[in-house]
Amino acid sequence: xxxxxxxxxxxxxxxxxxxxxxxxxxxxxxxxxxxxxxxxxxxxxxxxxxxxxxxxxxxxxxxxxxxxxxxxxxxxxxxxxxxxxxxxxxxxxxxxxxxxxxxxxxxxxxxxxxxxxxxxxxxxxxxxxxxxxxxxxxxxxxxxxxxxxxxxxxxxxxxxxxxxxxxxxxxxxxxxxxxxxxxxxxxxxxxxxxx
Amino acid sequence: xxxxxxxxxxxxxxxxxxxxxxxxxxxxxxxxxxxxxxxxxxxxxxxxxxxxxxxxxxxxxxxxxxxxxxxxxxxxxxxxxxxxxxxxxxxxxxxxxxxxxxxxxxxxxxxxxxx
Numbered sequence: 475x476x477x478x479x480x481x482x483x484x485x486x487x488x489x490x491x492x493x494x495x496x497x498x499x500x501x502x503x504x505x506x507x508x509x510x511x512x513x514x515x516x517x518x519x520x521x522x523x524x525x526x527x528x529x530x531x532x533x534x535x536x537x538x539x540x541x542x543x544x545x546x547x548x549x550x551x552x553x554x555x556x557x558x559x560x561x562x563x564x565x566x567x568x569x570x571x572x573x574x575x576x577x578x579x580x581x582x583x584x585x586x587x588x589x590x591x592x593x594x595x596x597x598x599x600x601x602x603x604x605x606x607x608x609x610x611x612x613x614x615x616x617x618x619x620x621x622x623x624x625x626x627x628x629x630x631x632x633x634x635x636x637x638x639x640x641x642x643x644x645x646x647x648x649x650x651x652x653x654x655x656x657x658x659x660x661x662x663x664x665x666x667x668x669x
Numbered sequence: 670x671x672x673x674x675x676x677x678x679x680x681x682x683x684x685x686x687x688x689x690x691x692x693x694x695x696x697x698x699x700x701x702x703x704x705x706x707x708x709x710x711x712x713x714x715x716x717x718x719x720x721x722x723x724x725x726x727x728x729x730x731x732x733x734x735x736x737x738x739x740x741x742x743x744x745x746x747x748x749x750x751x752x753x754x755x756x757x758x759x760x761x762x763x764x765x766x767x768x769x770x771x772x773x774x775x776x777x778x779x780x781x782x783x784x
Contacts, residue, residue, distance in 0.1 A: 476673055477724055478680040483702075483749045490676040648675050 475656055478642070488642055489657050491572075493564070493667055494649040498557040499535040499543065511547050514559060515540035516664070542664050561649050564669070569638045570651075573666040574659035579630035583607075588624040634658035677724050682748045689728075691716055691766050692759030692779050697730060697743055698751040709751055712741055715779065718765040731769060733777075738770060758782040 477485050500513035517540060521529060524539040532539050536556045553559075564570065584590040584607040592605050607626070611619050636657060643652040657665060689695055696713040714732030717740070721727050727744045743750060759779035769777060 476677060478677060479682075479724075479744070479746050479748050480680075481748060483700075483747060485744075488676075490673050492672060643676070643679055645676065645679050648672060650672060650676055652676050652679075 478652070480642070486642060486654050487656070488652050488654050491651050491653065491657070491665060491667070492649055493651045494558075494560045496559040497535060497537045497540065498553045498555055498559070499532060499537065499540070501553060501555060502545070509547075511545045512549055512553050513543055513545050515543050517541040544666055546668075561644050561646055561651055564641050564644050564651050564667075566641055566644055568641050568669070570641060570653065571635055571637045571668045572639055572653070572657045573633060573635040573668070574657055574663060576630050576632050576634045576658045577660050578628075581627060582629040583626045584624060587626060587629045590624075674723075681746065684748075684750055684752065686745060686750070686753045687755050689716055689753075689755060689758075691718055691764050692761030692782075693755065694757040694759065694779075695730065696754040696756060697741075698754070699743070700749040700751055712743075713756070714739075714741075715759065715766075715769065717767065717769055733773070736773070758784065 475487060475489050477487050480486050494516070496514040496516045498512055499515045502509060502511040502513070504510055515532070515535075515537065519539045519541040521539050524532070529539060534555065579586065583605050585592050585605045590605075590607060593600065593603050593608070596604065607624075610623050610625070636655070639653040639655050639657070641651055642654050644650075645652070651667075659665065693716050694714070695716060696711050699710050699712060701708055701710050712730055712732065714730040717729050717731045719726070719728045724746055725744070726746070727742050729740055729742050731738060731740045733739070758781060760782040761779060766779075769779075
């Protein structure tokens with residue numbers, strides 16, 4: 475993330491995303507696959523780190539091996555194998571939805587994981603229960619903890635989608651788009667951008 | 670990191686700001702929007718510090734308004750800066766001349782640096 479000054483003089487928090495060039499590596503059709511979709515590939519990968527079947531898959535599209543493959547639906551224009559999709563697809567001041575894998579936080583308690591308020595004050599005999607979850611249910615009835623009770627556990631690393639992020643700028647020379655606000659995930663991680 | 674700089678560069682307004690440092694007297698021509706009207710205000714004073722890096726780089730200018738000290742912080746990349754005029758180069762030993770805040774009148778003068 476960084477921040478930039480808009481023409482109105484305001485400072486906007488923004489994220490710079492390298493969005494392309496993506497190459498069409500497979501076109502799924504109704505006849506062949508039962509649904510319509512386009513598989514796009516992004517980011518180079520060494521051939522020695524690619525399995526032989528995947529090398530064949532990329533050769534069919536006439537490209538070098540790629541690191542990330544994602545299927546997209548609902549393209550307006552008809553696409554063929556080997557077509558290149560660039561950031562020209564995006565317009566400035568339009569809105570996009572961005573999906574990514576959020577940063578992993580490890581095993582976290584209920585305060586971090588579910589936003590519990592903690593127990594309250596630190597005085598009045600309070601000892602070491604400040605961030606405890608409290609009661610998880612009643613006694614002999616129902617004699618069990620209900621499923622879905624919010625407890626401590628692995629946090630982060632989920633698929634998170636952020637909707638309606640404004641595209642502040644498209645820089646075609648470097649395949650960059652700049653969106654207002656933050657996106658899920660660590661620096662350098664892969665994102666899915668949808669219009 | 671490199672691509673971040675490319676993106677930041679794309680938002681630059683291209684206003685040339687002369688290089689100055691602490692102790693220099695400058696006039697900042699700053700665009701002010703009041704409702705639908707726009708005018709240019711000139712803030713004339715002494716640079717007392719330059720802070721931050723990259724897009725966050727900003728400078729503080731201090732002036733005496735009557736006998737009240739006024740300080741204003743300007744971002745280098747603000748699109749509202751019309752131009753910056755260099756009035757006088759000052760000879761100071763520090764990068765941040767906060768001691769100026771305690772001084773008034775004759776003692777608040779800064780020696781001119783001859784180039």
